[in-house]
Amino acid sequence: MSALAMLGGKKAKGKPFPVWPYYDSNEEHALKEVLESRVWWRTPGTKTLNFERSFAEFHGARHGIAVTNGTAALEVTIAALGITAGDEVIVPNFTFVATASAVLFANALPVLVDVDPDTYCINPDLVEDAINSKTKAIIAVHMGGHPADLDRLKAIAGRKGLALIEDCAHAHASEWRGRRVGTFGVAGTFSFQASKLMTAGEGGMIISNSDKFEVHARSVHDCGRMPGEWFYSHFVYGSNYRLSEWQGAILQVQLGRLDQQTKRRHENARLLDRLLREIPGITPQKLDERCTRNGQYAYIFHVNKKVFAGLSTERFIEAMNAEGIPNQASYPPLHQLDMFRNGEYRKRLSGKQAKDKHKFLKQKLPATEKAAWETVWLPQPVLLGDEEDMHEIAAALEKIQRSAKEL
Numbered sequence: 001m002s003a004l005a006m007l008g009g010k011k012a013k014g015k016p017f018p019v020w021p022y023y024d025s026n027e028e029h030a031l032k033e034v035l036e037s038r039v040w041w042r043t044p045g046t047k048t049l050n051f052e053r054s055f056a057e058f059h060g061a062r063h064g065i066a067v068t069n070g071t072a073a074l075e076v077t078i079a080a081l082g083i084t085a086g087d088e089v090i091v092p093n094f095t096f097v098a099t100a101s102a103v104l105f106a107n108a109l110p111v112l113v114d115v116d117p118d119t120y121c122i123n124p125d126l127v128e129d130a131i132n133s134k135t136k137a138i139i140a141v142h143m144g145g146h147p148a149d150l151d152r153l154k155a156i157a158g159r160k161g162l163a164l165i166e167d168c169a170h171a172h173a174s175e176w177r178g179r180r181v182g183t184f185g186v187a188g189t190f191s192f193q194a195s196k197l198m199t200a201g202e203g204g205m206i207i208s209n210s211d212k213f214e215v216h217a218r219s220v221h222d223c224g225r226m227p228g229e230w231f232y233s234h235f236v237y238g239s240n241y242r243l244s245e246w247q248g249a250i251l252q253v254q255l256g257r258l259d260q261q262t263k264r265r266h267e268n269a270r271l272l273d274r275l276l277r278e279i280p281g282i283t284p285q286k287l288d289e290r291c292t293r294n295g296q297y298a299y300i301f302h303v304n305k306k307v308f309a310g311l312s313t314e315r316f317i318e319a320m321n322a323e324g325i326p327n328q329a330s331y332p333p334l335h336q337l338d339m340f341r342n343g344e345y346r347k348r349l350s351g352k353q354a355k356d357k358h359k360f361l362k363q364k365l366p367a368t369e370k371a372a373w374e375t376v377w378l379p380q381p382v383l384l385g386d387e388e389d390m391h392e393i394a395a396a397l398e399k400i401q402r403s404a405k406e407l
């Protein structure tokens with residue numbers, strides 16, 4: 001009989017991985033407190049306000065604005081920067097759709113550029129090439145928790161007078177040269193959706209060190225109101241992006257664990273780097289030496305099919321799951337999403353921009369193709385396990401590599 005669990009063999013994984021989301025009596029207590037206070041709404045409350053302050057401080061920012069989710073954090077940021085119809089924003093082609101759809105939401109064009117073939121973060125050379133007179137901002141996504149090249153992106157944005165936005169949906173507590181991400185540009189946006197590094201089911205945050213930006217963003221997130229003004233004054237276009245007190249209360253507790261959990265995820269990921277490099281055909285996402293801590297929303301590795309008897313990524317993932325190792329496929333390239341292929345995205349644009357041929361849809365984006373179709377992700381809760389768990393992951397991979405031709 002084959003040793004592979006998928007073919008009836010024994011699973012490589014013994015004890016289960018830690019469950020996610022993690023909670024204890026602190027979350028229960030925090031929720032009960034909100035319940036009994038009868039203050040469930042953010043506006044008169046203190047829980048979300050306090051969480052905004054703590055989260056911003058944790059990331060070295062002067063301001064934090066809690067919002068309903070990570071997509072909303074991007075939408076509010078883009079609106080607060082005044083980005084609008086006719087403008088362009090440079091976005092990596094390899095990311096979750098929200099990074100680009102938030103730009104379309106503002107009726108602006110997301111210009112999709114390829115990523116670095118080793119870190120899978122936006123390629124600064126290609127960012128430079130994509131800049132023109134319509135460009136207003138660059139969105140850097142810290143893929144899987146690994147910061148994009150913030151030295152180069154900050155320099156480019158500074159030289160060209162563009163806003164740099166960090167999409168930190170994967171990167172709570174990640175560090176670049178010893179400094180936490182989120183304040184290298186004008187704003188950093190975060191998600192607290194269920195799979196993220198800390199969660200309230202849904203939720204988001206914008207952090208910034210710019211007082212001017214904060215005033216705009218806070219107003220946009222609260223129906224265009226201004227602090228201290230009459231409740232029914234609406235000074236700018238805005239919407240209701242406010243986070244509830246329930247979520248603020250839970251997230252405050254989750255934040256209290258983030259540093260310890262990040263340490264564990266980062267250290268386990270480095271152990272996996274060492275173990276997985278020994279397995280033929282497996283290449284972990286590169287860790288740039290300037291990334292002093294990776295928040296590790298995911299552990300990403302490339303699988304060279306040739307060394308795995310031509311095994312498809314889908315079949316590889318099934319085999320890993322059968323061994324008891326949760327793992328998943330990557331994001332598809334954005335330019336191949338239906339809305340870009342069938343032209344639906346143009347409905348968000350106007351004038352010449354809606355009719356133009358958008359070059360990025362026809363370009364070859366080889367690093368994105370590689371990242372999208374040939375990498376596999378271990379979700380972050382796996383990295384909260386112990387050393388034995390990491391050895392079991394490596395053992396499962398070795399087993400699949402050895403027996404790939406049976407699959």
Ligand SMILES: Cc1ncc(COP(=O)(O)O)c(C=O)c1O
Pocket residue numbers: 069070071072095096098099141167169170190191192193202203204
């Ligand atoms: C890179 C990236 N940006 C933005 C988002 C949007 O966050 P949310 O799901 O909270 O709207 C996500 C969510 O998965 C993401 O992965």
